[in-house]
Amino acid sequence: MLAIGARAPEFTLPDQEGESVSLSTLLRHGPLILYFYPADFTPGCSREACAIRDLHAEIQEVGLDVAGVSPQSSATHRAFRAKYHLPFTLLSDTDKFVIGMYDVLGPLGFGVRRATYLIDQARYIRAAVLADFRIGEHREFIRRAIALSAGRARPSPTVPKA
Numbered sequence: 001m002l003a004i005g006a007r008a009p010e011f012t013l014p015d016q017e018g019e020s021v022s023l024s025t026l027l028r029h030g031p032l033i034l035y036f037y038p039a040d041f042t043p044g045c046s047r048e049a050c051a052i053r054d055l056h057a058e059i060q061e062v063g064l065d066v067a068g069v070s071p072q073s074s075a076t077h078r079a080f081r082a083k084y085h086l087p088f089t090l091l092s093d094t095d096k097f098v099i100g101m102y103d104v105l106g107p108l109g110f111g112v113r114r115a116t117y118l119i120d121q122a123r124y125i126r127a128a129v130l131a132d133f134r135i136g137e138h139r140e141f142i143r144r145a146i147a148l149s150a151g152r153a154r155p156s157p158t159v160p161k162a
Contacts, residue, residue, distance in 0.1 A: 007125075008125050016080075032064065034117045035114075036069050040072045046084060049084055055143070067088060
């Protein structure tokens, strides 16, 4: 997991439509919640995506954006977005290059760890959480990011958990 205060690595990945999207592009309107997840259509990842979907209006209201990254294809992401009515960008990292840059590869390079970062417009990581099986911790992390962006909360440090 990348450290709080570290510079978030720049990247460009295809989105659910196959269009190239860079980190800088995602940050053009404000800070970003960037989350990494193992796979589309799995029970845990579907629950996490739907929780983020349910918070999306609040996320946007405070000037944040959100994007998810996993190793599935753009076509799979498109179907996942359609099935669950996800209003945010999903990025396809089929070779796990960006997943590796953000230090969220699973053990021995297999799989993807469930991690969420809050990245400011200067590309600095302001907060992060790593909670592989505790999806509720990601939802609470996003709620804290919303409160922080709305000026209702003080920043909290990273909450990395194995």
